[in-house]
Amino acid sequence: MSEHIRIYVADLAAYNAGHLHGAWIDATLELDDIQDQVTAMLAASPVEGAEEYAIHDFEGFDGYRLGEYEGLQHAHQIACFIEEYPEFGGALLAHCSDLEQARQAAEDxxxxxxxxxxxxxxxxxxxxxxxxxxxxxxxxxxxxxxxxxxxxxxxxxxxxxxxxxxxxxx
The missing domain is CATH 1.10.10 (Arc Repressor Mutant, subunit A)
Structure with a gap:
């Protein structure tokens, strides 16, 4: 199991222009802190006016496949669930159809x-x-x-x- 539950958020304007620009972000941070890091990454873009981003990679989700466009809030909720249940959280999410079903299984x-x-x-x-x-x-x-x-x-x-x-x- 990975020690860190993190996402790689890529700058899509830079990506489309042929540049690799993004940031690894701890997905268990408060949502506002994650958004602040994304905003800072986009502000430092090699392409003028970068606004769009996507999750291009992830670590520590232990069996759960995070989608590219799932959104920061969903990625954060998933990361917090895995942090709460490190022994089986990712595997349980991969098994269940959604986060609420996984939470019910873990708790009840x-x-x-x-x-x-x-x-x-x-x-x-x-x-x-x-x-x-x-x-x-x-x-x-x-x-x-x-x-x-x-x-x-x-x-x-x-x-x-x-x-x-x-x-x-x-």
């Missing part, structure tokens, strides 16, 4: 991070059921996990080796 449906979904199935079963010792070795937690996922009860995001984030699918 997150079960935790496990080495596997089977480990979560085992923990859930042991916390909610009384299992006789002599039957415990016969429980197939991998099959339970597969059924939970295939049945649509949960979805998972794998963000690294033995880093499986489990969410209830509501």
């Amino acid at each position: 449906d997150y079960c935790g991070c496990y080495a596997s979904l089977a480990d979560y199935a085992q923990e859930l079963t042991e916390q909610t059921s009384s299992i006789p010792q002599h039957l415990a070795p016969y429980i197939d937690y991998r099959a339970m996990a597969r059924d939970m996922e295939m049945g649509g009860d949960v979805f998972t995001l794998e963000t690294g080796f033995e880093q499986v984030h489990v969410f209830w699918n509501r």
Whole structure:
């Protein structure tokens, strides 16, 4: 995961004139500060009267593909969500259809991070059921996990080796 969540904002007048001119900006700054940096970058343009810009690159969005014309406010909101949930924020946004759906999943449906979904199935079963010792070795937690996922009860995001984030699918 990148330490910085930032965007590269390009000056479109300079770009169209064959110049590379832009600035890397921390996307988690206050929106007014981001806009001030864009305004300063455009004021320093090698092309007279530069006004238009676009996001040409980004770092630290961890799986989420930020669009070129999504706008500073949306980029800022996405960056703040990823900063708030650094373990899985970018992957969750890539999985969900929008920011509000991702926020709901993070706040209401997150079960935790496990080495596997089977480990979560085992923990859930042991916390909610009384299992006789002599039957415990016969429980197939991998099959339970597969059924939970295939049945649509949960979805998972794998963000690294033995880093499986489990969410209830509501």
